[in-house]
Amino acid sequence: MSVQQDTLARTSERPEAEQRQIDKALARRMRRRGDESKFWWLIPTVYIIFLMLPIYWLINMSFKTNQEILGTFSLWPQNPTLQNYAVIFTDPSWYKGYINSIIYVVMNTVISVLVALPAAYAFSRYRFLGDKHLFFWLLTNRMAPPAVFALPFFQLYSAFGLIDTHIAVALAHCLFNVPLAVWILEGFMSGVPKEIDETAYIDGYSFPRFFVKIFVPLIASGIGVAAFFCFMFSWVELLIARTLTTTAAKPIAAIMTRTVSASGVDWGVLAAAGVLTLIPGAIVIYFVRNYIAKGFALGRV
């Protein structure tokens, strides 16, 4: 009896163990998603090293004096100095550039997202006369080459007396940021079931109240991503920003071209200014890191 029990127990145990082993192998396989190699990490690592190399060189240079940059070749600063950063933080014509950039970028982000919200809702929920043509037209503005617009923009904003103001750059950047914001938000909004709207209306919500109290919190991540992309494209754009400003609202990126003086290029200060332009980007990426991929797919994965 006991022997029989023993064998019985074993037979029922063995498939279970086998099953567990198969499960484990499967789980391992799933973790690696069909990757045969143990060296999968090699490719991303090499790629990241390739990405970081120029940035490392920039940071390295920013801590060197100009003599050291031109005189000796070294992989790290021999006499690390904060002199280059001191130049930027003490000279208003330098640090004002950062403030200018931040001001028009934030203005642009706020304007773009605010006007894009209702439009994106309209595109995601309703059909109306000419909707597809309108959407396409918006898209073409995202694709428009800034070089085409630089000169006419200058004349347009001159006519309105807006040259060298932050609002001019913020409005000009709306050309490509508003369509982008509409597009991303529309993608995220289409993911929210329409029943939610209908239920809210039945519950007696007015449209503005529903929109602000219920709908906006639902697509908060989408708004974050849209804001991030507006920030990004306004922050990296230079051609239009430079054309529309002379001194009072000049972006940092345009001021950087100033380092060329009679005594040659001040490489150290140029590098330090470059390093400082990386920081806002790095900060905002950190906040949207979980949504960034979906955002690049314009909310349509």
Added chain:
Amino acid sequence: MDKTWNNKAWFMVLPVLLLVAFSAIIPLMTVVNYSVQDTFGNNQFFWAGTEWFEEVLHSERFHASLGRNLIFSAIILLIEVPLGIIIALNMPRKGWGVPVCLVLMALPLLIPWNVVGTIWQLLCRADIGLLGYSLTKAGISYNYAADPADAWFTVIIMDVWHWTSLVVLLCYAGLVSIPDAFYQAAKIDGASRWAVFRYIQLPKMNRVLLIAVLLRFMDSFMIYTEPFVVTGGGPGNSTTFLSIDLVKIAVGQFDLGPAAAMSIIYFLIILLLSWVFYTVMTNYDAER
């Protein structure tokens, strides 16, 4: 999702319409104006008809920069898309590696474009740059300011550095949306690595790849700032792409007529591409 027909939705679109129209239509009309007029100065314009368009369409210079730009875009796509797919396939899917990879890889995308140029200038200069100095020391003659081949190499590797991450992030977004069950089924069927890629991962990435290809094509087609900072369009005209050429004509020589005509031709090319993009995208949406 079936949408209700409601023309009142126009009111919601109105702010966007006004804002973008202000920034798009008025400048565009200025360009159209210039493209059909000639001037002897003093703000005296007269009708020139299609003269400028004919001039631009028959000019060697326009053909050359258009050709250069098309070759550049083709090379960029051929390198960045396969590279982006390979990197995305090998990215970690969970754990601490994911945010690290995403943040580090997205970093080049957030750098102002002329700073990208500056970074590469600092890296590639033969006297002070890591790359330029190393190559020269290794006995390879490398000077992006004098040799057109080196200039092209620099501009291309700079763009690969700057934008491959976009393809990676898009493909990654496509890959993480594949349910585990797909891989399990493939494992049970004994599918090879290639089969998994060809029949599971690639079809799932179709859509994002399409976005990646078209965005990369259009952005490389209007590239201006980065090559302008590094090579200034030179040596000679070897890296003068369409936008650089256009700005040279419009702002450098102040030839408004030809510049405007060129802008419109340029814009029409982009419009055609956008239309292809939009049609393909909406067809995808309809299929879903």
